[in-house]
Amino acid sequence: MLLLGACAQGSGGNSASNVVTIGYTGPLSGAAATYGEKTLRGLQMAVEEINENGGFEVNGEIYTLQLESLDDKYLPNETAANAQRLVQEHQTPIIYSPHSGGIMAMQVFNEQEGFIIGGYSSEPAITEQGNTLTVRIPPSYHGYLEPFTDYAKERFGTRLASIPPVTQYGQDWANALLPHWESAGGEVVHKASVDFSKDTDFFTILTNALEHNPDVLFIGGPSEPTAKLAQQARELGFEGGFIIMDQAKLDEMKTITGGSYELFEGAVGVTPLIYSDFPGTPQFIEKYREKYKEDPGSESGYHYMSLFIFVEAMKAAGTVEDVEKIYAHIQDGVEALPEDKQVYIYEKIDETGGFVQQMRVAAVENGEIVQIKVDE
Structure with a gap:
């Protein structure tokens, strides 16, 4: 140890x-x-x-x-x-x-x-x-379910593919978000999980998800593998939005993938500390x-x-x-x-x-971080 x-x-x-x-x-x-x-x-x-x-x-x-x-x-x-x-x-x-x-x-x-x-x-x-x-x-992440859902659904559509990590945290997050997505009028078109301790190439996982034509991908975990998962989704032609679990941070994901937010256009997640x-x-x-x-x-x-x-x-x-x-x-x-x-x-x-504390939510719009208003 x-x-x-x-x-x-x-x-x-x-x-x-x-x-x-x-x-x-x-x-x-x-x-x-x-x-x-x-x-x-x-x-x-x-x-x-x-x-x-x-x-x-x-x-x-x-x-x-x-x-x-x-x-x-x-x-x-x-x-x-x-x-x-x-x-x-x-x-x-x-x-x-x-x-x-x-x-x-x-x-x-x-x-x-x-x-x-x-x-x-x-x-x-x-x-x-x-x-x-x-x-x-x-x-608690319960406070993120409504603003994340509302933003992604209104901007991109109702079809969600879920690819959380296999960790207890990832599965619990999914078990909270997916019913909320459906209760808000959305449809969960695909469910899968990713093991970041073993998986470094996400081609098969993403290909299976994208076959269902999702408007939004639900992903998350540590920033580094989450960023690589999102990057590969773009490389495979995905043009929709991302709901990012709160463990991953948009500013860190940007750094990992080359220093631009454009790759994560439409992603919604927690507000990075440097924008607080x-x-x-x-x-x-x-x-x-x-x-x-x-x-x-x-x-x-x-x-x-x-x-x-x-x-x-x-x-x-x-x-x-x-x-x-x-x-x-x-x-x-x-x-x-x-x-x-x-x-x-x-x-x-x-x-x-x-x-x-008060919830802080942000999204990527036109290559920039913008704050999303959250109703308390």
């Missing part, structure tokens, strides 16, 4: 006992490695910034952070094994995972083992199962670009912001160890988050553990 650590001591001669270890388990190799690295970068930036500023104070004690990360190759069983290791070796009060399969694998035992799951997945099921120590960091205008967005983008020489995605922004919220929750709870108290003060963390850390704006954390 790949083990990456980031540790910095604050000023004042703090002892090792005043270091709080944050865990991460995600895909750092394989087809989703780029996605995993982007999620991890947000945490690394937050840890470095907190430590460089002298750490944080809880009940008169100064603490710094250490980040321990493990590669799970996007496999839920690896996520569970990694989480056990992180708890046993590092007593991590919080463990992040950026995929629903891994989050659900940890939910089997996180309450008993005593750690909070920082779940980076818009899958609503992760906070609907009653787990008392799970936080869903991005908004929240109070802390410009500062975060500047820091990220300086450090990594590229634009940040929402994965990095959400992880960065969420760790500051967890630190504020520890301050409000008066503990870095009692995870139930920390969890109970996450709303305090939301309210105490400094404006320059508000890469997004959370309204609150709801009763199930999901952060609530």
